[in-house]
Amino acid sequence: MPREELISPDGLRTDGRRPLEVRKITCRMGILPRADGSCHLEMGNTIVLATVYGPRELSLRPSSSGIIRCEYSMATFASTDRRRRGKKSDRNSVEIASSIKKTFESVLLTDLFPNSRVDIFIQVLQADGGERSAAINAVSIAMVNAGIPMKDLIVSCSAGYMENTTVMDLNNIETIVREPQLTIAIYAHSEKVAMAHLESKASFEIFENLMAVAKNGCMQVFDVLHSSIEKYSLRLVASRDSISTMGSRA
Amino acid sequence: MFAVSKAERSYLLETVETGTRLDGRSLYEYRPISLQVGVLPSASGSSRLRLGETEVLVGVKVEVGETAESSTENVHIYFTVECSGSASADFLGREAENWSSELQKALESAYSAASVFDDERLKLVPGKFCWVFKVDILVLDTGGNMLDAIGMATRTALSTTLIPRVNIQQSEGTFELEIDDNPSACDNLKVEGAPIFLTFSLIGSHFVLDPSVQEETCSRGRLSVAVDANGDICYVCSFGLLDAVELARLLTIMKKTGKVLLDRLDECVRNGNSS
Numbered sequence: 270m271p272r273e274e275l276i277s278p279d280g281l282r283t284d285g286r287r288p289l290e291v292r293k294i295t296c297r298m299g300i301l302p303r304a305d306g307s308c309h310l311e312m313g314n315t316i317v318l319a320t321v322y323g324p325r326e327l328s329l330r331p332s333s334s335g336i337i338r339c340e341y342s343m344a345t346f347a348s349t350d351r352r353r354r355g356k357k358s359d360r361n362s363v364e365i366a367s368s369i370k371k372t373f374e375s376v377l378l379t380d381l382f383p384n385s386r387v388d389i390f391i392q393v394l395q396a397d398g399g400e401r402s403a404a405i406n407a408v409s410i411a412m413v414n415a416g417i418p419m420k421d422l423i424v425s426c427s428a429g430y431m432e433n434t435t436v437m438d439l440n441n442i443e444t445i446v447r448e449p450q451l452t453i454a455i456y457a458h459s460e461k462v463a464m465a466h467l468e469s470k471a472s473f474e475i476f477e478n479l480m481a482v483a484k485n486g487c488m489q490v491f492d493v494l495h496s497s498i499e500k501y502s503l504r505l506v507a508s509r510d511s512i513s514t515m516g517s518r519a
Numbered sequence: 520m521f522a523v524s525k526a527e528r529s530y531l532l533e534t535v536e537t538g539t540r541l542d543g544r545s546l547y548e549y550r551p552i553s554l555q556v557g558v559l560p561s562a563s564g565s566s567r568l569r570l571g572e573t574e575v576l577v578g579v580k581v582e583v584g585e586t587a588e589s590s591t592e593n594v595h596i597y598f599t600v601e602c603s604g605s606a607s608a609d610f611l612g613r614e615a616e617n618w619s620s621e622l623q624k625a626l627e628s629a630y631s632a633a634s635v636f637d638d639e640r641l642k643l644v645p646g647k648f649c650w651v652f653k654v655d656i657l658v659l660d661t662g663g664n665m666l667d668a669i670g671m672a673t674r675t676a677l678s679t680t681l682i683p684r685v686n687i688q689q690s691e692g693t694f695e696l697e698i699d700d701n702p703s704a705c706d707n708l709k710v711e712g713a714p715i716f717l718t719f720s721l722i723g724s725h726f727v728l729d730p731s732v733q734e735e736t737c738s739r740g741r742l743s744v745a746v747d748a749n750g751d752i753c754y755v756c757s758f759g760l761l762d763a764v765e766l767a768r769l770l771t772i773m774k775k776t777g778k779v780l781l782d783r784l785d786e787c788v789r790n791g792n793s794s
Contacts, residue, residue, distance in 0.1 A: 301574075301659070301660050302572060303572060303660060303662065304660075314560070318603075318659065320603075340604045342601075342603070342604070344576070344578070344601070344655065344657050345578070345599060345601070345653075345655040345657075346559055346561060346562045346565070346578030346580065346655045346657075347561070348561065349561045388604075390603065390604045392603050392657070392659070394559075394576065394657075395559065395560075395561065
Protein backbone atom coordinates (compact mmCIF):
# COMPACT_ATOMS: atom_id res chain seq x y z
CA MET A 270 0.00 0.00 0.00
CA PRO A 271 1.52 3.33 -0.96
CA ARG A 272 1.90 5.55 2.01
CA GLU A 273 -0.07 8.69 1.73
CA GLU A 274 1.05 11.87 3.30
CA LEU A 275 -1.06 12.36 6.37
CA ILE A 276 0.36 15.66 7.43
CA SER A 277 1.33 18.23 4.85
CA PRO A 278 4.57 20.25 5.08
CA ASP A 279 2.47 23.14 6.37
CA GLY A 280 1.37 20.97 9.27
CA LEU A 281 -2.18 20.48 8.06
CA ARG A 282 -4.02 17.15 8.00
CA THR A 283 -5.87 15.48 5.14
CA ASP A 284 -9.11 17.24 5.98
CA GLY A 285 -7.43 20.61 6.52
CA ARG A 286 -7.38 20.55 10.30
CA ARG A 287 -4.43 21.42 12.47
CA PRO A 288 -3.10 18.56 14.65
CA LEU A 289 -4.79 19.73 17.83
CA GLU A 290 -8.20 20.46 16.43
CA VAL A 291 -11.37 18.41 16.75
CA ARG A 292 -13.84 18.08 13.90
CA LYS A 293 -16.98 20.14 13.75
CA ILE A 294 -19.52 18.77 16.20
CA THR A 295 -23.25 19.17 15.75
CA CYS A 296 -25.59 17.74 18.29
CA ARG A 297 -29.36 17.55 18.35
CA MET A 298 -31.14 16.24 21.43
CA GLY A 299 -34.57 14.74 21.79
CA ILE A 300 -35.18 14.12 18.11
CA LEU A 301 -37.08 10.85 18.54
CA PRO A 302 -40.24 11.75 20.44
CA ARG A 303 -41.10 8.19 21.48
CA ALA A 304 -37.78 7.43 23.14
CA ASP A 305 -36.89 8.60 26.65
CA GLY A 306 -33.69 10.13 25.41
CA SER A 307 -32.14 10.48 21.99
CA CYS A 308 -29.26 12.28 20.40
CA HIS A 309 -28.13 12.76 16.82
CA LEU A 310 -24.46 13.59 16.90
CA GLU A 311 -22.22 14.53 14.02
CA MET A 312 -18.47 14.63 14.47
CA GLY A 313 -17.24 15.72 11.09
CA ASN A 314 -18.56 13.08 8.72
CA THR A 315 -19.22 10.52 11.41
CA ILE A 316 -22.90 10.46 12.28
CA VAL A 317 -24.29 8.54 15.20
CA LEU A 318 -27.80 8.18 16.54
CA ALA A 319 -28.11 7.14 20.17
CA THR A 320 -31.37 6.23 21.85
CA VAL A 321 -31.99 5.55 25.51
CA TYR A 322 -35.03 3.86 27.00
CA GLY A 323 -35.57 3.60 30.70
CA PRO A 324 -35.28 3.07 33.50
CA ARG A 325 -37.97 0.52 32.76
CA GLU A 326 -39.17 -2.63 34.44
CA LEU A 327 -36.87 -5.62 34.50
CA SER A 328 -38.84 -8.77 33.88
CA LEU A 329 -36.12 -11.21 34.91
CA ARG A 330 -34.69 -11.84 38.37
CA PRO A 331 -34.70 -9.05 40.95
CA SER A 332 -31.54 -6.99 41.30
CA SER A 333 -30.45 -4.48 43.88
CA SER A 334 -29.27 -1.98 41.30
CA GLY A 335 -30.26 -1.06 37.77
CA ILE A 336 -29.01 -3.03 34.78
CA ILE A 337 -27.72 -1.51 31.57
CA ARG A 338 -28.01 -3.11 28.18
CA CYS A 339 -26.33 -1.78 25.09
CA GLU A 340 -26.69 -2.54 21.42
CA TYR A 341 -24.39 -1.11 18.77
CA SER A 342 -24.94 -1.50 15.06
CA MET A 343 -23.56 0.05 11.96
CA ALA A 344 -25.81 0.77 9.00
CA THR A 345 -24.88 -1.11 5.83
CA PHE A 346 -24.48 2.16 3.97
CA ALA A 347 -22.35 3.76 6.67
CA SER A 348 -19.01 3.38 4.94
CA THR A 349 -18.09 3.73 1.28
CA ASP A 350 -17.61 0.00 0.75
CA ARG A 351 -20.85 -1.71 1.45
CA ARG A 352 -20.13 -4.44 3.95
CA ARG A 353 -22.57 -6.67 5.71
CA ARG A 354 -21.17 -5.88 9.06
CA GLY A 355 -24.11 -4.00 10.41
CA LYS A 356 -25.34 -7.06 12.26
CA LYS A 357 -25.51 -6.64 15.99
CA SER A 358 -23.82 -10.00 16.48
CA ASP A 359 -20.67 -9.00 14.58
CA ARG A 360 -17.59 -9.17 16.79
CA ASN A 361 -16.47 -5.59 16.47
CA SER A 362 -19.97 -4.32 17.30
CA VAL A 363 -20.26 -6.59 20.32
CA GLU A 364 -16.91 -5.38 21.62
CA ILE A 365 -17.83 -1.71 21.26
CA ALA A 366 -21.26 -2.32 22.80
CA SER A 367 -19.79 -4.02 25.84
CA SER A 368 -17.16 -1.36 26.33
CA ILE A 369 -19.81 1.36 26.18
CA LYS A 370 -21.97 -0.59 28.60
CA LYS A 371 -19.11 -0.86 31.09
CA THR A 372 -18.25 2.80 30.71
CA PHE A 373 -21.76 3.85 31.57
CA GLU A 374 -22.17 1.33 34.38
CA SER A 375 -19.53 3.26 36.26
CA VAL A 376 -21.12 6.66 35.78
CA LEU A 377 -24.86 6.02 36.11
CA LEU A 378 -26.24 6.02 39.64
CA THR A 379 -27.76 2.59 39.16
CA ASP A 380 -28.44 2.15 42.88
CA LEU A 381 -31.26 4.65 42.53
CA PHE A 382 -33.33 2.40 40.30
CA PRO A 383 -33.26 -1.21 41.51
CA ASN A 384 -35.15 -3.89 39.56
CA SER A 385 -35.05 -1.88 36.39
CA ARG A 386 -33.00 -1.61 33.27
CA VAL A 387 -31.76 1.04 30.93
CA ASP A 388 -31.50 0.17 27.25
CA ILE A 389 -28.99 1.94 25.04
CA PHE A 390 -29.20 1.65 21.28
CA ILE A 391 -26.52 3.06 19.04
CA GLN A 392 -26.87 3.28 15.31
CA VAL A 393 -23.94 4.48 13.23
CA LEU A 394 -25.36 6.18 10.16
CA GLN A 395 -22.10 7.28 8.66
CA ALA A 396 -18.62 6.09 9.59
CA ASP A 397 -15.61 8.31 9.09
CA GLY A 398 -13.39 7.34 11.98
CA GLY A 399 -13.90 7.82 15.68
CA GLU A 400 -17.16 5.88 15.85
CA ARG A 401 -16.37 4.73 19.36
CA SER A 402 -15.93 8.20 20.79
CA ALA A 403 -18.85 9.60 18.79
CA ALA A 404 -21.03 6.80 20.17
CA ILE A 405 -19.99 7.50 23.76
CA ASN A 406 -20.61 11.23 23.38
CA ALA A 407 -24.01 10.60 21.80
CA VAL A 408 -25.05 8.17 24.55
CA SER A 409 -23.92 10.64 27.17
CA ILE A 410 -26.16 13.34 25.72
CA ALA A 411 -29.04 10.90 25.30
CA MET A 412 -28.71 10.03 29.01
CA VAL A 413 -28.98 13.71 29.86
CA ASN A 414 -32.00 13.94 27.59
CA ALA A 415 -33.60 10.96 29.34
CA GLY A 416 -32.91 12.54 32.71
CA ILE A 417 -31.08 9.52 34.14
CA PRO A 418 -28.97 10.48 37.17
CA MET A 419 -25.24 10.41 36.49
CA LYS A 420 -22.18 11.27 38.57
CA ASP A 421 -20.73 13.37 35.80
CA LEU A 422 -20.95 13.86 32.07
CA ILE A 423 -18.77 11.49 30.08
CA VAL A 424 -16.96 12.85 27.04
CA SER A 425 -14.73 10.99 24.68
CA CYS A 426 -12.10 11.74 22.07
CA SER A 427 -9.37 9.90 20.20
CA ALA A 428 -5.74 10.73 19.57
CA GLY A 429 -3.13 9.22 17.31
CA TYR A 430 0.56 9.43 16.68
CA MET A 431 1.73 9.63 13.07
CA GLU A 432 4.64 11.14 11.22
CA ASN A 433 6.15 12.38 14.49
CA THR A 434 3.08 14.36 15.35
CA THR A 435 0.33 13.72 17.85
CA VAL A 436 -3.07 14.52 16.41
CA MET A 437 -6.50 14.44 18.00
CA ASP A 438 -9.89 13.21 16.81
CA LEU A 439 -8.83 10.91 13.95
CA ASN A 440 -10.81 10.61 10.74
CA ASN A 441 -11.09 7.45 8.67
CA ILE A 442 -7.91 7.94 6.63
CA GLU A 443 -5.93 8.47 9.79
CA THR A 444 -7.54 5.47 11.44
CA ILE A 445 -6.58 2.90 8.82
CA VAL A 446 -2.83 3.42 9.19
CA ARG A 447 -1.45 1.08 11.81
CA GLU A 448 -0.05 3.70 14.10
CA PRO A 449 -0.66 4.11 17.83
CA GLN A 450 -4.20 5.25 18.44
CA LEU A 451 -5.87 5.92 21.73
CA THR A 452 -9.54 6.50 22.46
CA ILE A 453 -10.42 7.67 25.94
CA ALA A 454 -13.56 8.65 27.75
CA ILE A 455 -13.24 10.89 30.76
CA TYR A 456 -15.50 12.39 33.41
CA ALA A 457 -15.83 15.96 32.29
CA HIS A 458 -15.41 17.60 35.68
CA SER A 459 -13.16 15.33 37.70
CA GLU A 460 -11.17 14.37 34.57
CA LYS A 461 -11.00 10.76 35.75
CA VAL A 462 -10.55 8.26 32.95
CA ALA A 463 -13.63 6.08 32.49
CA MET A 464 -12.42 4.11 29.49
CA ALA A 465 -9.20 3.88 27.52
CA HIS A 466 -8.61 1.83 24.41
CA LEU A 467 -5.22 1.66 22.69
CA GLU A 468 -4.58 0.06 19.34
CA SER A 469 -1.09 -1.06 18.29
CA LYS A 470 1.91 -0.54 20.51
CA ALA A 471 3.32 2.74 21.74
CA SER A 472 6.28 3.66 23.84
CA PHE A 473 5.62 5.07 27.27
CA GLU A 474 6.43 8.65 26.24
CA ILE A 475 4.16 8.47 23.22
CA PHE A 476 1.40 7.00 25.33
CA GLU A 477 1.64 9.80 27.84
CA ASN A 478 1.60 12.29 25.04
CA LEU A 479 -1.45 10.64 23.45
CA MET A 480 -3.23 10.68 26.77
CA ALA A 481 -2.63 14.39 27.23
CA VAL A 482 -3.77 15.20 23.70
CA ALA A 483 -6.86 13.01 23.98
CA LYS A 484 -7.76 14.69 27.26
CA ASN A 485 -7.37 18.07 25.66
CA GLY A 486 -9.67 16.85 22.85
CA CYS A 487 -12.21 15.66 25.38
CA MET A 488 -12.35 19.12 26.90
CA GLN A 489 -12.91 20.68 23.49
CA VAL A 490 -15.71 18.20 22.88
CA PHE A 491 -17.14 18.94 26.32
CA ASP A 492 -17.37 22.65 25.57
CA VAL A 493 -19.48 22.00 22.49
CA LEU A 494 -21.69 19.39 24.15
CA HIS A 495 -22.16 21.50 27.24
CA SER A 496 -23.29 24.51 25.27
CA SER A 497 -25.73 22.46 23.21
CA ILE A 498 -27.22 20.91 26.35
CA GLU A 499 -27.54 24.38 27.80
CA LYS A 500 -29.23 25.68 24.70
CA TYR A 501 -31.67 22.76 24.69
CA SER A 502 -32.49 23.21 28.38
CA LEU A 503 -33.04 26.93 28.03
CA ARG A 504 -35.48 26.25 25.22
CA LEU A 505 -37.32 23.78 27.46
CA VAL A 506 -37.49 26.34 30.26
CA ALA A 507 -38.85 28.92 27.85
CA SER A 508 -41.53 26.53 26.62
CA ARG A 509 -42.50 25.70 30.20
CA ASP A 510 -43.13 29.36 30.85
CA SER A 511 -45.38 29.65 27.85
CA ILE A 512 -47.28 26.52 28.89
CA SER A 513 -47.83 27.83 32.41
CA THR A 514 -49.15 31.14 31.15
CA MET A 515 -51.52 29.24 28.88
CA GLY A 516 -52.63 27.22 31.92
CA SER A 517 -53.30 30.27 34.05
CA ARG A 518 -55.37 31.85 31.29
CA ALA A 519 -57.64 28.80 31.06
CA MET B 520 -45.14 -4.78 22.48
CA PHE B 521 -47.14 -1.61 22.20
CA ALA B 522 -50.03 -1.80 24.64
CA VAL B 523 -53.39 -0.09 24.52
CA SER B 524 -55.66 -0.12 27.55
CA LYS B 525 -59.31 -1.16 27.36
CA ALA B 526 -60.49 2.41 27.80
CA GLU B 527 -58.18 3.66 25.06
CA ARG B 528 -59.33 0.93 22.75
CA SER B 529 -63.01 1.65 23.18
CA TYR B 530 -62.39 5.38 22.80
CA LEU B 531 -60.47 4.75 19.60
CA LEU B 532 -63.24 2.51 18.22
CA GLU B 533 -65.91 5.09 19.04
CA THR B 534 -64.02 7.95 17.42
CA VAL B 535 -63.51 5.95 14.25
CA GLU B 536 -67.28 5.30 14.16
CA THR B 537 -67.82 9.05 13.95
CA GLY B 538 -65.54 9.36 10.94
CA THR B 539 -62.56 10.99 12.62
CA ARG B 540 -59.49 9.55 14.26
CA LEU B 541 -57.54 10.14 17.45
CA ASP B 542 -55.10 12.50 15.82
CA GLY B 543 -57.86 14.43 14.05
CA ARG B 544 -57.40 12.93 10.62
CA SER B 545 -60.29 11.75 8.50
CA LEU B 546 -60.44 8.05 7.64
CA TYR B 547 -58.58 8.24 4.33
CA GLU B 548 -55.96 10.79 5.18
CA TYR B 549 -52.21 10.37 5.51
CA ARG B 550 -50.14 11.79 8.33
CA PRO B 551 -47.79 14.64 7.41
CA ILE B 552 -44.83 13.46 5.39
CA SER B 553 -41.44 15.10 5.47
CA LEU B 554 -38.76 14.09 3.05
CA GLN B 555 -35.06 14.74 2.59
CA VAL B 556 -33.02 13.48 -0.33
CA GLY B 557 -29.27 13.06 -0.80
CA VAL B 558 -28.64 12.62 2.91
CA LEU B 559 -25.90 9.98 2.58
CA PRO B 560 -22.84 11.10 0.66
CA SER B 561 -21.47 7.55 0.58
CA ALA B 562 -24.49 6.15 -1.30
CA SER B 563 -25.52 6.58 -4.95
CA GLY B 564 -28.95 7.66 -3.88
CA SER B 565 -30.57 8.19 -0.53
CA SER B 566 -33.57 9.57 1.24
CA ARG B 567 -34.88 10.09 4.72
CA LEU B 568 -38.60 10.06 5.19
CA ARG B 569 -40.77 10.78 8.17
CA LEU B 570 -44.40 9.76 8.13
CA GLY B 571 -45.97 10.92 11.37
CA GLU B 572 -43.74 9.26 13.95
CA THR B 573 -42.33 6.63 11.62
CA GLU B 574 -38.89 7.43 10.32
CA VAL B 575 -36.86 5.52 7.74
CA LEU B 576 -33.53 6.05 6.05
CA VAL B 577 -32.78 4.47 2.68
CA GLY B 578 -29.44 4.19 0.89
CA VAL B 579 -28.98 2.78 -2.60
CA LYS B 580 -25.66 1.42 -3.78
CA VAL B 581 -25.09 0.70 -7.46
CA GLU B 582 -22.63 -1.89 -8.72
CA VAL B 583 -21.96 -3.86 -11.86
CA GLY B 584 -22.43 -7.56 -11.30
CA GLU B 585 -22.31 -10.75 -13.30
CA THR B 586 -25.51 -12.46 -14.20
CA ALA B 587 -26.62 -15.89 -15.27
CA GLU B 588 -26.52 -16.76 -18.97
CA SER B 589 -30.28 -17.25 -19.15
CA SER B 590 -31.21 -14.01 -17.45
CA THR B 591 -32.52 -11.18 -19.59
CA GLU B 592 -32.87 -8.62 -16.87
CA ASN B 593 -30.89 -5.40 -16.92
CA VAL B 594 -31.06 -4.95 -13.20
CA HIS B 595 -30.94 -7.12 -10.13
CA ILE B 596 -32.34 -5.37 -7.14
CA TYR B 597 -31.84 -6.49 -3.56
CA PHE B 598 -33.56 -5.09 -0.54
CA THR B 599 -32.41 -5.35 3.04
CA VAL B 600 -34.53 -3.97 5.80
CA GLU B 601 -32.93 -3.46 9.15
CA CYS B 602 -35.05 -2.57 12.11
CA SER B 603 -32.97 -0.55 14.52
CA GLY B 604 -33.40 -1.77 18.08
CA SER B 605 -34.09 1.77 19.17
CA ALA B 606 -37.22 2.01 17.05
CA SER B 607 -39.51 -0.19 19.03
CA ALA B 608 -39.53 -2.61 21.93
CA ASP B 609 -40.89 -5.15 19.44
CA PHE B 610 -37.55 -5.24 17.71
CA LEU B 611 -35.73 -7.30 20.28
CA GLY B 612 -34.14 -10.50 19.02
CA ARG B 613 -36.03 -12.62 16.53
CA GLU B 614 -39.01 -10.32 16.28
CA ALA B 615 -36.91 -7.78 14.37
CA GLU B 616 -35.90 -10.42 11.84
CA ASN B 617 -39.52 -11.43 11.26
CA TRP B 618 -40.43 -7.83 10.54
CA SER B 619 -37.42 -7.42 8.27
CA SER B 620 -38.17 -10.44 6.15
CA GLU B 621 -41.84 -9.56 5.87
CA LEU B 622 -41.07 -6.04 4.65
CA GLN B 623 -38.28 -7.25 2.36
CA LYS B 624 -40.57 -9.79 0.74
CA ALA B 625 -43.25 -7.19 0.10
CA LEU B 626 -40.78 -4.84 -1.58
CA GLU B 627 -39.25 -7.60 -3.68
CA SER B 628 -42.53 -8.85 -5.04
CA ALA B 629 -43.87 -5.36 -5.73
CA TYR B 630 -40.74 -4.26 -7.58
CA SER B 631 -40.42 -7.43 -9.61
CA ALA B 632 -44.10 -7.27 -10.59
CA ALA B 633 -43.90 -3.65 -11.62
CA SER B 634 -40.90 -4.24 -13.95
CA VAL B 635 -39.55 -0.83 -13.02
CA PHE B 636 -36.27 -0.94 -14.86
CA ASP B 637 -37.31 -1.54 -18.46
CA ASP B 638 -34.97 1.14 -19.64
CA GLU B 639 -32.70 0.71 -22.66
CA ARG B 640 -30.01 2.83 -21.08
CA LEU B 641 -29.59 0.34 -18.27
CA LYS B 642 -28.63 -2.41 -20.66
CA LEU B 643 -25.08 -3.71 -20.19
CA VAL B 644 -24.28 -7.12 -21.68
CA PRO B 645 -27.36 -9.34 -21.53
CA GLY B 646 -26.56 -12.74 -20.06
CA LYS B 647 -23.18 -11.57 -18.80
CA PHE B 648 -23.25 -8.32 -16.89
CA CYS B 649 -26.06 -6.41 -15.28
CA TRP B 650 -26.54 -3.64 -12.78
CA VAL B 651 -26.91 -4.60 -9.16
CA PHE B 652 -28.88 -2.22 -7.00
CA LYS B 653 -28.58 -2.75 -3.28
CA VAL B 654 -31.25 -0.95 -1.37
CA ASP B 655 -30.55 -0.76 2.34
CA ILE B 656 -33.42 0.37 4.48
CA LEU B 657 -33.01 1.35 8.08
CA VAL B 658 -36.04 1.88 10.27
CA LEU B 659 -35.13 4.50 12.85
CA ASP B 660 -38.46 4.97 14.57
CA THR B 661 -41.79 3.24 14.32
CA GLY B 662 -45.08 4.99 14.79
CA GLY B 663 -47.10 2.53 12.72
CA ASN B 664 -47.38 1.82 9.01
CA MET B 665 -43.77 1.02 8.28
CA LEU B 666 -44.52 -0.49 4.88
CA ASP B 667 -45.91 2.71 3.35
CA ALA B 668 -43.06 4.80 4.71
CA ILE B 669 -40.50 2.33 3.38
CA GLY B 670 -42.21 2.16 0.00
CA MET B 671 -42.20 5.92 -0.44
CA ALA B 672 -38.64 6.33 0.85
CA THR B 673 -37.35 3.59 -1.44
CA ARG B 674 -38.98 5.11 -4.47
CA THR B 675 -37.54 8.55 -3.75
CA ALA B 676 -34.09 7.15 -2.99
CA LEU B 677 -34.14 5.31 -6.32
CA SER B 678 -35.35 8.37 -8.18
CA THR B 679 -32.35 10.34 -6.94
CA THR B 680 -29.90 7.55 -7.73
CA LEU B 681 -27.15 8.37 -10.20
CA ILE B 682 -25.98 5.69 -12.61
CA PRO B 683 -22.47 6.12 -14.00
CA ARG B 684 -22.00 5.76 -17.76
CA VAL B 685 -20.28 2.62 -18.92
CA ASN B 686 -18.25 2.00 -22.04
CA ILE B 687 -18.48 -1.55 -23.28
CA GLN B 688 -15.64 -2.86 -25.39
CA GLN B 689 -15.74 -6.24 -26.98
CA SER B 690 -12.60 -8.11 -27.90
CA GLU B 691 -12.46 -11.82 -28.82
CA GLY B 692 -15.63 -12.70 -27.09
CA THR B 693 -14.73 -11.09 -23.79
CA PHE B 694 -16.23 -7.87 -22.66
CA GLU B 695 -14.49 -5.07 -20.94
CA LEU B 696 -16.50 -2.59 -19.00
CA GLU B 697 -15.06 0.78 -18.34
CA ILE B 698 -16.91 2.92 -15.87
CA ASP B 699 -16.71 6.62 -16.43
CA ASP B 700 -15.50 8.04 -13.13
CA ASN B 701 -16.41 11.59 -13.91
CA PRO B 702 -19.09 12.37 -11.32
CA SER B 703 -21.03 14.60 -13.68
CA ALA B 704 -21.28 11.89 -16.34
CA CYS B 705 -24.14 10.15 -14.63
CA ASP B 706 -27.71 9.45 -15.59
CA ASN B 707 -30.60 9.79 -13.25
CA LEU B 708 -32.50 6.60 -12.74
CA LYS B 709 -36.01 6.64 -14.16
CA VAL B 710 -38.51 5.32 -11.70
CA GLU B 711 -41.86 6.27 -13.19
CA GLY B 712 -42.94 2.66 -12.87
CA ALA B 713 -41.91 2.20 -9.26
CA PRO B 714 -44.85 1.41 -7.01
CA ILE B 715 -45.69 2.71 -3.57
CA PHE B 716 -47.62 0.94 -0.87
CA LEU B 717 -50.86 1.95 0.72
CA THR B 718 -52.11 0.28 3.85
CA PHE B 719 -55.56 0.12 5.37
CA SER B 720 -56.39 -1.13 8.83
CA LEU B 721 -59.79 -2.52 9.69
CA ILE B 722 -60.98 -0.93 12.91
CA GLY B 723 -64.42 -1.90 14.11
CA SER B 724 -66.31 -1.90 10.84
CA HIS B 725 -64.35 0.90 9.20
CA PHE B 726 -61.18 0.99 7.20
CA VAL B 727 -58.61 3.65 7.95
CA LEU B 728 -55.71 4.58 5.72
CA ASP B 729 -52.17 4.96 7.10
CA PRO B 730 -52.76 3.46 10.57
CA SER B 731 -50.82 4.79 13.53
CA VAL B 732 -49.33 2.37 16.01
CA GLN B 733 -52.37 2.57 18.30
CA GLU B 734 -54.66 1.85 15.41
CA GLU B 735 -52.51 -1.07 14.29
CA THR B 736 -52.75 -2.56 17.76
CA CYS B 737 -56.55 -2.30 17.74
CA SER B 738 -57.10 -3.46 14.19
CA ARG B 739 -58.91 -6.64 13.18
CA GLY B 740 -57.48 -6.78 9.70
CA ARG B 741 -55.09 -5.20 7.30
CA LEU B 742 -54.91 -4.61 3.58
CA SER B 743 -51.71 -3.51 1.89
CA VAL B 744 -51.62 -2.77 -1.79
CA ALA B 745 -48.83 -1.54 -4.04
CA VAL B 746 -49.91 0.72 -6.90
CA ASP B 747 -47.85 2.36 -9.61
CA ALA B 748 -48.42 5.64 -11.44
CA ASN B 749 -50.82 4.04 -13.94
CA GLY B 750 -52.96 2.81 -11.09
CA ASP B 751 -52.02 -0.80 -11.75
CA ILE B 752 -51.86 -3.06 -8.74
CA CYS B 753 -48.50 -4.72 -8.18
CA TYR B 754 -48.96 -6.41 -4.86
CA VAL B 755 -51.76 -7.21 -2.48
CA CYS B 756 -51.53 -8.58 1.00
CA SER B 757 -54.43 -8.78 3.38
CA PHE B 758 -55.31 -10.29 6.72
CA GLY B 759 -58.68 -10.49 8.38
CA LEU B 760 -62.10 -10.61 6.83
CA LEU B 761 -62.78 -8.61 3.71
CA ASP B 762 -65.72 -8.92 1.39
CA ALA B 763 -65.37 -8.44 -2.34
CA VAL B 764 -67.55 -5.32 -2.58
CA GLU B 765 -65.58 -3.64 0.15
CA LEU B 766 -62.33 -4.60 -1.51
CA ALA B 767 -63.34 -3.00 -4.80
CA ARG B 768 -64.31 0.21 -3.02
CA LEU B 769 -61.02 0.34 -1.15
CA LEU B 770 -59.03 -0.26 -4.31
CA THR B 771 -60.61 2.76 -6.01
CA ILE B 772 -59.73 4.90 -3.01
CA MET B 773 -56.21 3.56 -3.14
CA LYS B 774 -55.83 4.30 -6.81
CA LYS B 775 -56.88 7.88 -6.26
CA THR B 776 -54.76 8.48 -3.15
CA GLY B 777 -51.82 6.66 -4.69
CA LYS B 778 -51.85 9.00 -7.65
CA VAL B 779 -51.89 12.06 -5.41
CA LEU B 780 -49.04 10.72 -3.27
CA LEU B 781 -46.92 9.79 -6.27
CA ASP B 782 -47.35 13.23 -7.79
CA ARG B 783 -46.40 14.85 -4.54
CA LEU B 784 -43.32 12.70 -4.11
CA ASP B 785 -42.16 13.47 -7.63
CA GLU B 786 -42.70 17.15 -7.03
CA CYS B 787 -40.71 17.00 -3.80
CA VAL B 788 -37.79 15.36 -5.56
CA ARG B 789 -37.90 17.99 -8.31
CA ASN B 790 -37.81 20.81 -5.78
CA GLY B 791 -35.05 19.20 -3.76
CA ASN B 792 -35.89 18.89 -0.09
CA SER B 793 -39.35 19.74 1.02
CA SER B 794 -42.20 18.43 3.06
